[in-house]
Structures are given as structure tokens and as C-alpha cells.
Amino acid sequence: MFGNFQPHAAEYLRFLPEIVLCVFGIAVMMLEAVTNEKQKLSLGVISLIGIVAAFAANLWSHTDLGAAFQNMLVVDNYGIFFRGLVLVVGLLCVLASFSYLQREGAQTGEYYALILFSLVGQCILATASDLIMVFIGLEISSIATYILAGFLRDDPRNNESALKYFLLGSFATAFLLYGIAWVYGLAGSTNLDEIRRVLEQPQRMSIVAGLAAGLIFVGLAFKVSVAPFQMWAPDVYQGAAAPISAFMSAGPKAAAFAVFFRLFMTSFRPIDARWIPLVWGCALLSMIVGNFAALVQTNVKRLLGYSSIAHAGYILVALTAASSIGVSAAMFYLASYALMNIGAFVVISYIAARHERHVRIEDLAGLGYREPVTAALLAIFVFSLIGVPLTGGFFAKFYVFQAALDSHLIWLTVLGLINSAIAAYYYLKIIVAIYMREPGEAVAELPAPAASLRAAIWASAFGTLILGIFPSSLLSFVSISASSFR
Amino acid sequence: MSLLTAVLLMPLIGFFVVLFTPRKSKAPYGVALLASLVTFFLSLSLIGPAIANGARFSSVVDSQWIDSPGLQIRLHLGIDGINLWLILLTTLLLPLGIWVSESMIKDRRKTFFALLLLFEFGLIGVFCALDLFVFYVFWEVALVPMYLMVGGWGAGKRGSAAVKFFVYTMLGSVFMLGSIIYLHSQAGTFDYVEIMNALQSGRLTLTATQQLCLFLGFLAAFAVKVPIFPLHTWLPDTYTLAPTPATFLLAAVMSKMGAYGLIRYSLTLAPGGAHRCAPWIAALAIVGIVYGALIALVQSNIKRLIAYSSISHLGFIVLGIFTFRQQGADGAVYQMIAHGLSTGALFLLAGYMEQRRGSMEIADFGGIATPAPGLATAFMIALLASIGLPVLCNFVGEFLVLQGAALARFSWAVWAALGVILSAAYMLWMYQRAFLGKATQQNASMADLSRRDWIPVLPLIALMVWLGVYTQSFMPSISSATSHVLELTGMNDTYRVRVTPGSQPSALRTTPTKVIYVR
Numbered sequence A: 001m002f003g004n005f006q007p008h009a010a011e012y013l014r015f016l017p018e019i020v021l022c023v024f025g026i027a028v029m030m031l032e033a034v035t036n037e038k039q040k041l042s043l044g045v046i047s048l049i050g051i052v053a054a055f056a057a058n059l060w061s062h063t064d065l066g067a068a069f070q071n072m073l074v075v076d077n078y079g080i081f082f083r084g085l086v087l088v089v090g091l092l093c094v095l096a097s098f099s100y101l102q103r104e105g106a107q108t109g110e111y112y113a114l115i116l117f118s119l120v121g122q123c124i125l126a127t128a129s130d131l132i133m134v135f136i137g138l139e140i141s142s143i144a145t146y147i148l149a150g151f152l153r154d155d156p157r158n159n160e161s162a163l164k165y166f167l168l169g170s171f172a173t174a175f176l177l178y179g180i181a182w183v184y185g186l187a188g189s190t191n192l193d194e195i196r197r198v199l200e201q202p203q204r205m206s207i208v209a210g211l212a213a214g215l216i217f218v219g220l221a222f223k224v225s226v227a228p229f230q231m232w233a234p235d236v237y238q239g240a241a242a243p244i245s246a247f248m249s250a251g252p253k254a255a256a257f258a259v260f261f262r263l264f265m266t267s268f269r270p271i272d273a274r275w276i277p278l279v280w281g282c283a284l285l286s287m288i289v290g291n292f293a294a295l296v297q298t299n300v301k302r303l304l305g306y307s308s309i310a311h312a313g314y315i316l317v318a319l320t321a322a323s324s325i326g327v328s329a330a331m332f333y334l335a336s337y338a339l340m341n342i343g344a345f346v347v348i349s350y351i352a353a354r355h356e357r358h359v360r361i362e363d364l365a366g367l368g369y370r371e372p373v374t375a376a377l378l379a380i381f382v383f384s385l386i387g388v389p390l391t392g393g394f395f396a397k398f399y400v401f402q403a404a405l406d407s408h409l410i411w412l413t414v415l416g417l418i419n420s421a422i423a424a425y426y427y428l429k430i431i432v433a434i435y436m437r438e439p440g441e442a443v444a445e446l447p448a449p450a451a452s453l454r455a456a457i458w459a460s461a462f463g464t465l466i467l468g469i470f471p472s473s474l475l476s477f478v479s480i481s482a483s484s485f486r
Numbered sequence B: 001m002s003l004l005t006a007v008l009l010m011p012l013i014g015f016f017v018v019l020f021t022p023r024k025s026k027a028p029y030g031v032a033l034l035a036s037l038v039t040f041f042l043s044l045s046l047i048g049p050a051i052a053n054g055a056r057f058s059s060v061v062d063s064q065w066i067d068s069p070g071l072q073i074r075l076h077l078g079i080d081g082i083n084l085w086l087i088l089l090t091t092l093l094l095p096l097g098i099w100v101s102e103s104m105i106k107d108r109r110k111t112f113f114a115l116l117l118l119f120e121f122g123l124i125g126v127f128c129a130l131d132l133f134v135f136y137v138f139w140e141v142a143l144v145p146m147y148l149m150v151g152g153w154g155a156g157k158r159g160s161a162a163v164k165f166f167v168y169t170m171l172g173s174v175f176m177l178g179s180i181i182y183l184h185s186q187a188g189t190f191d192y193v194e195i196m197n198a199l200q201s202g203r204l205t206l207t208a209t210q211q212l213c214l215f216l217g218f219l220a221a222f223a224v225k226v227p228i229f230p231l232h233t234w235l236p237d238t239y240t241l242a243p244t245p246a247t248f249l250l251a252a253v254m255s256k257m258g259a260y261g262l263i264r265y266s267l268t269l270a271p272g273g274a275h276r277c278a279p280w281i282a283a284l285a286i287v288g289i290v291y292g293a294l295i296a297l298v299q300s301n302i303k304r305l306i307a308y309s310s311i312s313h314l315g316f317i318v319l320g321i322f323t324f325r326q327q328g329a330d331g332a333v334y335q336m337i338a339h340g341l342s343t344g345a346l347f348l349l350a351g352y353m354e355q356r357r358g359s360m361e362i363a364d365f366g367g368i369a370t371p372a373p374g375l376a377t378a379f380m381i382a383l384l385a386s387i388g389l390p391v392l393c394n395f396v397g398e399f400l401v402l403q404g405a406a407l408a409r410f411s412w413a414v415w416a417a418l419g420v421i422l423s424a425a426y427m428l429w430m431y432q433r434a435f436l437g438k439a440t441q442q443n444a445s446m447a448d449l450s451r452r453d454w455i456p457v458l459p460l461i462a463l464m465v466w467l468g469v470y471t472q473s474f475m476p477s478i479s480s481a482t483s484h485v486l487e488l489t490g491m492n493d494t495y496r497v498r499v500t501p502g503s504q505p506s507a508l509r510t511t512p513t514k515v516i517y518v519r
Helices: A009-014 A016-034 A037-061 A077-104 A109-127 A131-149 A156-187 A192-200 A206-223 A232-239 A242-267 A269-294 A300-321 A324-351 A372-386 A392-406 A410-436 A451-469 A472-482 B003-019 B027-044 B047-053 B081-104 B109-128 B132-153 B158-187 B192-201 B208-225 B234-241 B244-269 B271-297 B302-321 B326-357 B373-386 B393-408 B410-435 B451-469 B475-489
Strands: A066-068 A073-075 B058-068 B071-079
Touching: A009 A016, A009 A037, A009 A066, A016 A037, A016 A109, A037 A077, A037 A109, A073 A077, A073 A109, A077 A109, A077 A242, A077 A324, A077 A451, A077 A472, A109 A131, A109 A242, A131 A156, A131 A242, A156 A192, A156 A206, A156 A232, A192 A242, A192 A269, A206 A242, A206 A269, A232 A242, A232 A300, A242 A269, A242 A300, A242 A324, A269 A300, A269 A410, A300 A324, A300 A392, A300 A410, A324 A372, A324 A392, A324 A451, A324 A472, A372 A392, A372 A410, A372 A451, A392 A410, A392 A451, A392 B158, A410 B132, A410 B158, A472 B058, B003 B027, B003 B058, B003 B071, B003 B081, B003 B109, B027 B081, B027 B109, B047 B058, B047 B081, B047 B475, B071 B081, B071 B109, B071 B132, B071 B192, B081 B109, B081 B244, B081 B326, B081 B451, B081 B475, B109 B132, B109 B244, B132 B158, B132 B192, B132 B244, B158 B192, B158 B208, B158 B234, B192 B244, B208 B244, B208 B271, B234 B244, B234 B302, B244 B271, B244 B302, B244 B326, B244 B475, B271 B302, B271 B410, B271 B475, B302 B326, B302 B393, B302 B410, B326 B373, B326 B393, B326 B451, B326 B475, B373 B393, B373 B410, B373 B451, B393 B410, B393 B451
Parallel strands: none
Antiparallel strands: A066 A073, B058 B071
């Protein structure tokens, strides 16, 4: 093992998506210096190409699965799935950003470069099989996202958002690192399989192991905004630019959940009796806190922020099931959540107008009269968030609760189902506004959506519907991926 | 493509075509009407095989929908004597609804027509699904367009009425979803026929507690949808504020979703639970019958009055189902169709009155029989059907339900009969105040029904008479299906009659004639 540190060509191939993203990210940074104001848009196009290329590389790496770099990374179906997911998220957010940045007069290359770098971190998280890589990936992803959250420097809300995200995020990382240190002390290794092997031995100080798992849980729970570590999410989503809110609520969250499941379903699997009650409680608390707080929101971005807490709760229900069907349910959930949530945020970014003046629910009034197509697509996203059949959101919820019932979590399922019905109330406020009110001032002055924006919205809606009507192929893929966790 | 698939998909195809028609033209209306008429004529050919097959499912469609290692779902559809007539009712009323919308819906008509077709798609799916998962999917699919129609085109506080309607239904249906998933974890399949086979052959047994929980889970969804007292509070607001075509379809067909679910799934999947709860549900149904009638008595708004009368009549359906008697079940299914026709017609005619007068308050009318004799006559016929006059449709249903109730427990029949008497009282009193007497100045010039207005009314009246006079066209197929359901519940241990007089049905080919047997 220690004889040859020189990686094989195959290992570079497995790492190719990250390499491609880095190359394009650096290229965009360099080009930033030599382009004038009018050419900035081409930087966005270049980063789009980069993401597509990385996606292709990700598909290519599917042909040759395996570990890379001394088992620091493992490229399996699970990793490929999450790499693909964060890349799609990145793609949609870059598409949605073109007209947004144009409108705010903030078209720069850094913005796109930061998204690319953030994606690098998330790709590493998706394939990390060592706690050190988890930490590195999380930092790469987070630092880029902190900056993106405050990207519109002149906007005080943007600054508030970035500062809050940064302070609480660092705090969470500290917890995570502390947990990693404990685990290392206990297992003598940071490799996930190694840790599992140590923990599988009986009488191996399982209280300490439980504590270490708890610390790591806290760190990751912050990142995925699970109650009681959710305080930052609504403020940050509300303050950040809408495409970035879309990005944060889907990309980093999916990547953090990828680590969450990999860690708890492999390394900490032997001590699952210790962490399942903790996850059970956090799942229920998230659903309740998210849904009930969302009931009284008037700001759509804030509402979606709270709803994202509730959705994180549903995903934790899948973790509580601690079964391979639970893992595949969570994977499916994250995919459909990413599509529907990005779609909703993108439509909001379109209606918000310059400096995001129109982000209250009333501002959506009459959208169905003025822009029937955009309104119908927003309705699809909202119905999917509610969990109405023939949308991805329904299958996701269904699959999660099926996993929970198969693991005999009857009470959690019943409470979760009731929660999802209550959630319908606040989502429907959006539908009521767009279809059942006369057009207001915000909608009256709306320009037609730009082509790139339309592409992002249509792609998300198309994906949401495909996942709802023909979910077979994705369901098959996620259940194969999930079965790789023993 | 099989016939049933064609019937199911035709409205969906129509929906997509309507989406691509130009907004400001007659095209959306034309396409929608054409699609719904084609659906209707296609659905007529379901009758033959369904009647020939007796209690077994006919026109069966069974194809793979979702195929993955974790989840296998088949699109399993079929027709028997219970859902056959409900599907026909749906496919008949939809073109009428579209016809009416043409004159009653003023803005965003294209969207409205598209939603009507989507609604039809969902309803047909609900009625013909034989897979619990597919059933749930269609159950929710039918809800969304109705919610949008109520909220988007209704009157007054339509937004909050629509949200109330949606959230109420959703709260009920998540419990059904929980039950369905739980049943899957026990049986390993969502297929209704397979689950029933497993239950019958003893491969799958459910304990009394499991049956009770499953039953209550399903009941939560169905009771809200019917609605069973005290879960009816969404109904008056929704029926009153919805635009006329939506109210027409809500009352006539959507309210049957819950009753259909009760008789198809609740009774057979968890017979133990159903039997244990039957006295309670029958009691609630009777309370609903009497309560609905009493509240209807004091309404000043015609639409609201019909809405409460609807609660009362739907109580009969639920009561019939939970008598566990052949007559009760037959009566319940018959009443579903009869109520669809009579209440549908009442809401439709009330809609015409609202269109002419701009109000639904009884006090604003009075003496309109003089300027509008056609309207008054049509209203009278629908009203008489609704209160259960012999020769018209509701009489048959209510009579059988009362007979079943009397067999099950005599006091039920006595209390429920009170509802019949009250219904005559509030309906005739309302008719007297609104139609008879001397017309006021404003009402004196009220226009009568035009030829266009008569078109949707006539088939309804014709069917009311047909169902009232020639029961034999419908009852044998209903009876054979309901007796099969009762057989599956295994609870009709005392007394059962199969009402199939052998006089006519040479064309119907149902073999059992006047079988009376005692178990």
C-alpha cells in the first residue's frame, strides 16, 4: 500500500470531473481579467460548458468504478449519482444567473468561478471515503458558498446573509472537526471502512464512539439545516441572491447529505442503536419546526427556507429507517427536491425584479393572468413540493415513508404524513396568489423571461414531471447504488 | 390499445391538445367538447362486457408502470357493475359541464377547459383503478384541477374556500396513503386483486387491530370526501362559491369518489374493521341525514340549500353501505348515480338562475314560474327526483337503502326516513318561495331557458325517469358486483337476497334469477 504513491491513470480518470471543474474555474478567473463588461456573459457560457464537460466526465467514470488516491476517494454508483446531481444543480443555477446578474448589474467572472469551485468541493464530498477528504470537500464547498451568499456587496441583506452563514458554518465545521478528532483517537484511522471495522468489534468504548458520531452529526446537521441547528437557513436564503439561494438549498445540501448517509450507513452502522434515536428526534423536530414556522411567512424566499428545513426532516426520516431502501429513498428525494426547489427559486428570482423588491407572496398575485406559462410551471413546482402525484415530490415522499414503514417506524411515518398535509396549507398560498388574485403591481411590470431563464425553468419542470411519471430508471439506479452499502 | 385505456387516455389527450390551441378562439371549447364526447361514446362500449362478466372484472388493463428493484407498480384497471355506471356518469356529465362552461365561464376559458379534461382523467382513473397505488395517484390528480377551478373561477372568498377544500382532503388522504403503504409492507403488493386473493386464500392474514387501523386510515380519506358528518364543513363553502360547472361536477361525480372508495376498498380490505365500526358510521350517517336536512331547512341561499341537502342524501349512501345487506349496498350504488343526476341537475338549474338574476338568495326570487315556465318545470322535476318521488331515480336508491337499514336494525330505517320527509319539506318550501307567487318587477322579465340551455338538462331528466322506471337496465349488474363485495367481506351471515327478477334480461345474460339463500 505504501510502496507506490504514484496514482494510476485510472485514478485520474475517476477524479476527472473535479479536474475539469478546476481547470474551467481557473480559466474563468484568468479570462475575467481580459474581458470587458460586454463579454462577461461569455464567461458564464464557458462555465456552463465546463459543467457539461464535468458531467460527461462523471458519466465516463461510470465505466471504471473503484477507489482512488490511496482510498481517499471512492467512485461508486452512489458517488456518481451525487456528483451528477450537484452538477445538474450547478448547471441550472448558472443558467438562471445570466439574466439575474444582468438585471443587478453584477455580471462578473468570479461569480461563475466560485460556483465551479463550490461544485468541486461538493463532488469531492460525494465520493469522499476518508474523513480528511470529507473535511476538505466541505471546506472547499462552503468557503465558495459563503462568498456567493454575499456576492452583491452593496446589498446589506446579502452581507447579513453571508456573515451569518459564515459564522454559523465555521462553528459547525468546528464541531465536525472535533468529532473527526475523536473518531481518529478511537479508531486510529480516518478511513471510513477502517472505522467501521474497529467499531464492529464489541466492547470498543461504544459510548465514546456514540459521542464522536454525535459531534459529527451536529456538524453535518448544521450544513443540511436540520432542526435544532436550522436557525441560519431562513435568514441566509432570504438574504442571498435568489439563484444562490437555489444553489445553496440544493447543491451543498445534497453533497452534505451524501456524506451523512455514507458515514452513518457505513462507519457508524455498527453503533446504529446509539444514533437512531437522535436522528428520529431531529427528523421529527425538523418537520414540525419547518412546517409550522413556514405557515406564517409572507416572504416567499423565507417560506422556501423554512420548507427546506422540513424537507431535510423528511430525508432524515429515510436515514432513521437505516436500511438500503432508506438510502435509495433519500437519494431519490434529494434529486427531486433539487429540481423542484431550484425551479421555484428561479421563478421567484424572475418575479423579484431589480434589488429583489418583489419577494412577498402578494407580489405573485395574478401571475397566472399575465404569464400563464411561467405560472403553470411554478404551480408544478409547488404541487411537487406539496407531494401531489405525478410529480417527483410525491414519489420522493412516498418512497421515504415506505422505507420508514418497512423499518417499522409507524409513529414517525404517521407524524410525517400529517406534517406533509399541513405543509400543503402554506404552499397553497402561493397557488392562491398566482391564480386566484387579480394582477398586482409587481406582476404588471414584468418583462418576458429571458431565454436562459426559461431554459432553467423548463428543464427543472421537465425533470420534476419525469421523476413523477416515469421514475423507473432513476429508482432502479438509486436502489442499485444504495445496495453497495452493506 | 384496449378500450379502457382509450377511455382513460382520451381526456388526457384532449387536455394536451387544448393546451396548444390559441387562447382567444373557439378552438379550446371545440376540442374539449369533442374529446369529452369521444370519451363518452367510447365508454358506452364498456357496458356490454361488464354486464356479460357479472361480478368479475372486465375490460382489464394490466401493464407495467414502474419497474425497479425496490418498487413494482402495475397499471391495473378493470370494470365491474359498481364502477361501470360511475364511469358512465362521469363521461356523460363532462360534455354537459363543458357545454355549460361555454356560456358561464367568461375569462381564461382555455385553462378552464383544460382543467375540466384533466379532472375527467383523474375521475375515470379513480373509478377504474384496481391497484391501490394507482388509485391514490388518480385520487389526488382529480383533486388538483377541481381545487384550481374552485379557487380560480369561484365567487367571493374563493381562495380560502379552495384551500380549505384541498387541505381537508389532503389531511384525510395522507392517512389513506399511510394505510396503503402499510398494506404493501404486509402483502408485498399494491394490487387490489392480488391482495384480495391473498386474503381469501389465507396467505395474508391481518389481526383485528391491523384491520381496524387500516380501515380507519382509509375511512379518513373517504369520510372527508363523501363527506360524512362531522367532516362536512368544507362542503357548503366549496359548493356555494365554486363556479356552476365546477359545483355541478363536484356534487354529481366527485362526491361519489369517497362512497366508491368505501364500498370497493374499505369493506373488502379490512372487513373486520369495517364491521366493528359499522354501527358508529351508520349512526354518523343518520346524524348527517337529519342534520343536513335540518340545516337545509333554514338556508336562505339556494346553492347552500342544495349543498346541505346533498350532505343529507350522501348520508343515505353511506348508511346503505354499512348495513352489510344486499339491498343496502345495491341501494347505495344506485343512489350514487341517482344523486349524481338529480343534484347535478339542481345545481345546474340553480346556476342558470344565478346567471339570470346575479344572486342566489331565495328572497331575491319569487314568482319566476310565470316568466320562466320552462326553468320552473325542469327545476320541479329535478326537485321531485331529489326528494325521492316514485317513478324518479332517487326513490329506488333510497327505498333500497331504507330496506337494507330496516333489515340491519329497524331503528336506523326509522331515523333515516325522517330525512326523506324533511327533504320534501325544505325543497318544496324553497320552491314555493322562489318560483311561485307573484313575480316582482325585477323577476317579471326573467328569461326562460333557451334552446342551448335545455340541451344539458334534457338528458339528465330523461335519465332520471329511466332510472326511476326501468331499474332493470342497471340493477342486475350492480347487484352481482355488490353481492360479490359482500361475499368478500364475509360478514353477511344472516340474510341475503339477490334481487334479480327473471322477467326481462334476455339481453343481459345474468344467470342468477331470484336467488334467495340464507347462510
